[in-house]
Amino acid sequence: MTADVVKLKVCMAGEAMVGKTSLIRRYVLQEYDDRYTATLGTKITKKVLAAKDPKTGRDVSVSLILWDIMGTPTLRDLLKEAYYHGAQGVLGVADLTRKETLRELDAWYRSIQTVAGPIPTYVVVNKADLVDEAALDEATVKTFCEGRGWPWSSTSAKTGKGVEEAFVALVQGVLAAQG
Amino acid sequence: MRRPETSVLVNEALRRNGDDPDALFVLAALRVQDGHPEEGLKILDHVLVIDPDYPGAWFFKEKIHRMRGEAWAADSARRQGEAVDG
Numbered sequence: 001m002t003a004d005v006v007k008l009k010v011c012m013a014g015e016a017m018v019g020k021t022s023l024i025r026r027y028v029l030q031e032y033d034d035r036y037t038a039t040l041g042t043k044i045t046k047k048v049l050a051a052k053d054p055k056t057g058r059d060v061s062v063s064l065i066l067w068d069i070m071g072t073p074t075l076r077d078l079l080k081e082a083y084y085h086g087a088q089g090v091l092g093v094a095d096l097t098r099k100e101t102l103r104e105l106d107a108w109y110r111s112i113q114t115v116a117g118p119i120p121t122y123v124v125v126n127k128a129d130l131v132d133e134a135a136l137d138e139a140t141v142k143t144f145c146e147g148r149g150w151p152w153s154s155t156s157a158k159t160g161k162g163v164e165e166a167f168v169a170l171v172q173g174v175l176a177a178q179g
Numbered sequence: 180m181r182r183p184e185t186s187v188l189v190n191e192a193l194r195r196n197g198d199d200p201d202a203l204f205v206l207a208a209l210r211v212q213d214g215h216p217e218e219g220l221k222i223l224d225h226v227l228v229i230d231p232d233y234p235g236a237w238f239f240k241e242k243i244h245r246m247r248g249e250a251w252a253a254d255s256a257r258r259q260g261e262a263v264d265g
Contacts, residue, residue, distance in 0.1 A: 016182035038182050040192060041201030042234040067234065072185050075208050081242050082235030086264060 003050065003059040008174055009086050010064060011116075013108035014093035015101045016071035019126040022157035023093065024066050027167050032158050042083065043068040049168070054176040062171055073104070076111050084115040089174035091166070092123045092150065099135040102144055109148075120177045122170040123152035129159050185209065200230045208239070216243050232263050 012020040021039050025031050028047045045066045053060050069083050090112055094102040102125070109121060123145050125136060145152040151169060155162040186209060192202035203226045211219035220243045226233050227240070237260030244253035 017180070036180065038188055040185075040188050041204045043201075044234050070185070070205070071182070075185070075205070075212065078208055078212055078242075079235070079239060082239035085235070085238045085260065 003061040004053075005061045005063060006053075006175065006178075007063045008065065008088050008171065009067065010089040010091060010170060010174070011067045011084055011087045011112065012069060012093060013090050013105065013112060014071055015073070015095070015098075015104050018071065018093040018095040018098070018101050019157045020071065020091075020093050021068050023091070023124070023126060023155065023163055023166075024068055026157045026160055026163045028066070030160070032160075034158075039068055039070050041070065049171065051168070051171055051175060054172055055178070060175070062175070064167075064171060073107065076108070080111045080115050084112045087112065087116040087119060088178075089119055089170050090121040091170055092121055094123065094125050094136070094141075096125050096127045096154070097130050097133040097135050099140075102136055102141060106148075120170065120173040121148075121150045122166060122173060123150045124155040124162070124166045125152065126155045126157060128154040128156040128161055198229050200226050200233050203229070204233060204236060204239075211243060211246075216246050219243055220247075234264060235260075237263055 014020055017036060022032060024045050028045050045068065047064045049062050049064060051060050051062050067083060092105040092108060094105060105123065125141055141152060153162050153166050155166050157163060185205060189202045189206050189209065192199045203222055207219040207222040207226065210222060223236060223240050226236050237256050241253045241256040241260060244256055
């Protein structure tokens with residue numbers, strides 16, 4: 001029997017330079033580039049993955065559509081309908097070396113919620129490879145995320161650590177929330 | 180290192196390619212943000228000629244038309260957006 005196909009739109013969220021594009025590149029292409037290229041406009045990347053529907057236990061083929069957007073807060077509200085219409089999940093990205101990037105996820109989430117409603121959100125604290133420059137500790141992240149009901153984990157787009165697991169966890173959360 | 184100003188990135192990209200849809204999409208947003216929705220709309224329409232499936236462009240067009248009180252055009256853009264972006 002062939003698996004059901006489920007199409008999911010997931011949006012990346014977070015400040016500029018936290019590694020949104022790098023996380024997608026690592027997850028989809030298994031690539032990493034140290035040079036920073038600012039995202040302009042919207043980039044869509046697709047990935048098909050096998051998953052189990054947590055509600056039915058059935059195998060599903062997930063066609064994941066990842067929306068990578070500019071981390072430009074000044075245009076966030078103006079472009080929120082363009083970016084977030086029909087979004088079913090959010091991968092919020094913070095940067096281990098910049099404390100404020102965690103706090104700023106609240107503003108990104110508020111903007112998304114006004115368009116897409118209270119959709120599942122998963123947070124990654126990226127750049128785990130830069131542990132010597134850490135500005136966030138586990139307790140702070142835990143308190144922040146648990147208070148909002150957001151599961152979270154650490155990732156490194158550079159080494160690949162935790163990247164696939166984070167996207168899979170988000171997909172599972174989105175599938176579990178589907179009506 | 181800091182992210183360069185968005186307007187600088189847009190200008191650089193347009194110098195390389197005047198029809199860069201990403202740069203034009205953002206330029207449209209910058210024009211709207213600066214209080215010139217009619218210019219933004221014109222640029223956005225050009226984006227949609229270059230790439231009728233440009234992600235989010237139809238919903239942004241809907242928003243600009245609503246800002247201008249053009250309900251019929253906004254509804255039409257929304258329908259196009261639903262068809263393209265789902």
